[in-house]
Amino acid sequence: MSFDLTPTAAQHDLAARAHEFARDCLRPVAGYYDRAQEFPWPVLEEAAQRGFYSPLFYRDLIGDPTGLSLPMFMEELFWGCAGIGLAIVMPALALSAIGQAATPEQMLRWAPECFGTPGDLKLAALAISEPEGGSDVRNLRTRAVRDGDDWIIDGHKMWIGNGGIADVHVVNAVVDQELGHRGQGLFVVPGGTPGLELVRKLDKLGCRASHTAELRFDGVRVPAENLLGGSERLERRLATTRESIRSGGRSRSATLGTFEQTRPMVAAQALGIARAAVEYMTAYANKREAFGAPIIDNQGIAFPIADLATRIDAARLLTWRASWMAANGVPFDRGEGSMAKLAASEVAVQATERAIQTLGGWGYITDHPVEKWFRDAKLYTIFEGTSEIQRIVISTALGAAEGKPPLHVDLEPSGGALSKMFGRGTEVRTRAAAAALALKDRVPEPLARAAMRVLRPPR
Numbered sequence: 001m002s003f004d005l006t007p008t009a010a011q012h013d014l015a016a017r018a019h020e021f022a023r024d025c026l027r028p029v030a031g032y033y034d035r036a037q038e039f040p041w042p043v044l045e046e047a048a049q050r051g052f053y054s055p056l057f058y059r060d061l062i063g064d065p066t067g068l069s070l071p072m073f074m075e076e077l078f079w080g081c082a083g084i085g086l087a088i089v090m091p092a093l094a095l096s097a098i099g100q101a102a103t104p105e106q107m108l109r110w111a112p113e114c115f116g117t118p119g120d121l122k123l124a125a126l127a128i129s130e131p132e133g134g135s136d137v138r139n140l141r142t143r144a145v146r147d148g149d150d151w152i153i154d155g156h157k158m159w160i161g162n163g164g165i166a167d168v169h170v171v172n173a174v175v176d177q178e179l180g181h182r183g184q185g186l187f188v189v190p191g192g193t194p195g196l197e198l199v200r201k202l203d204k205l206g207c208r209a210s211h212t213a214e215l216r217f218d219g220v221r222v223p224a225e226n227l228l229g230g231s232e233r234l235e236r237r238l239a240t241t242r243e244s245i246r247s248g249g250r251s252r253s254a255t256l257g258t259f260e261q262t263r264p265m266v267a268a269q270a271l272g273i274a275r276a277a278v279e280y281m282t283a284y285a286n287k288r289e290a291f292g293a294p295i296i297d298n299q300g301i302a303f304p305i306a307d308l309a310t311r312i313d314a315a316r317l318l319t320w321r322a323s324w325m326a327a328n329g330v331p332f333d334r335g336e337g338s339m340a341k342l343a344a345s346e347v348a349v350q351a352t353e354r355a356i357q358t359l360g361g362w363g364y365i366t367d368h369p370v371e372k373w374f375r376d377a378k379l380y381t382i383f384e385g386t387s388e389i390q391r392i393v394i395s396t397a398l399g400a401a402e403g404k405p406p407l408h409v410d411l412e413p414s415g416g417a418l419s420k421m422f423g424r425g426t427e428v429r430t431r432a433a434a435a436a437l438a439l440k441d442r443v444p445e446p447l448a449r450a451a452m453r454v455l456r457p458p459r
């Protein structure tokens, strides 16, 4: 289980194709969809034609054991346009929730419904947040009540990507009043189900090509088979939760698990925006002259660029680590998913704000894309857990980890017994090296060379 940053040929090719798609199909129309606040159907269609809009594509990304394919793809796509990017990847958020909760049969049934096929595209939504409860899941009030072979859902959801226009809505609802947020189930509500109302499409600051809506569920009736995971698994989970509460333990809601898994993916999106801003302001500062020289010659302009480039690379390493951990089932014991999301979203806001400053008056008007990127970036410190919530998750995890050493010290080693006995810094190795050095003037050179080869640390 080793963490390797060398991209494979397939990953390299994926990033190159995603970049080409973002450059040729997203960037040229980003301004239009931002102003019109229109859903970018033709770009989705092109994504589907190129193989970037299907459950199999995401299965391949998530199935990559290095964890790198998913963040590499996201960064390139969102480098093109975050609003259109969100419209393209929204079904993947719903799919991730389905993947964690559903039975294999339900996965087979609903995954194709989330994306459709080229020429017949479908949309999916993940509806968790409510007007009274975005950060605080204890405030979630949407309820599902069993009625014979059906469930009836009543409630109110807010800020839902693809809400009301999706073919598949993955909706969480409290099924056990006494357990509150710890007694939730996840349901699939198909678009057009009676009682599901699109109250309004929300008018947003940024990411305006994506559709975000307020939804109401008024006696929405779905069959029992739409409860993800099924009734038996739900009952088992509720029983475990009750037992855990009785014994004074804590139990997590299924919804929180979904967020931890998707945070590295969202972090990579923020990195795409941040990188676009740094590239743009660097190119501008190289060309723009003031007082007879390019403005980049001033440290007041150049140093922030250096700081931002450093912070972006640091955030990318956190993101790739979290993604690798998710791919290999390494638990986020120290809040590593949240660390990635926090670092990447904060640097996206800083980079885009700095890009406006670097462009001066030109940065403040719509002739250049940086003001749009600034508006887009701000979303990333708010959704999928605000920056404050990420800090709570990280600090709580650190508290619970009780002074565990960092991951690279704590993680189960991947090498064999040879590494343990003869690896760097071991006693045997030190003694052998000292003996070899003492003999080096007394043995023929080819023999000394051969000995040094043997002494090279095992890989």
Ligand SMILES: Cc1cc2nc3c(=O)[nH]c(=O)nc-3n(C[C@H](O)[C@H](O)[C@H](O)COP(=O)(O)OP(=O)(O)OC[C@H]3O[C@@H](n4cnc5c(N)ncnc54)[C@H](O)[C@@H]3O)c2cc1C
Pocket (backbone or CB within 6 Å): 126, 127, 128, 129, 130, 131, 132, 133, 134, 135, 136, 158, 159, 160, 161, 162, 204, 207, 212, 379, 382, 383, 384, 385, 386, 387, 388, 389, 392
């Ligand atoms: C464009 C957009 C798209 C979205 N898409 C989706 C979607 O597809 N599906 C979905 O379910 N949701 C979605 N959301 C909802 C999003 O996840 C929530 O808005 C977010 O979780 C914050 O919740 P809130 O807005 O209720 O803020 P609140 O929870 O009310 O927080 C308000 C402020 O208080 C701070 N705060 C709260 N509690 C604490 C605390 N304990 N300590 C310190 N500070 C605290 C917060 O950090 C924030 O700054 C989307 C939101 C937006 C804006």
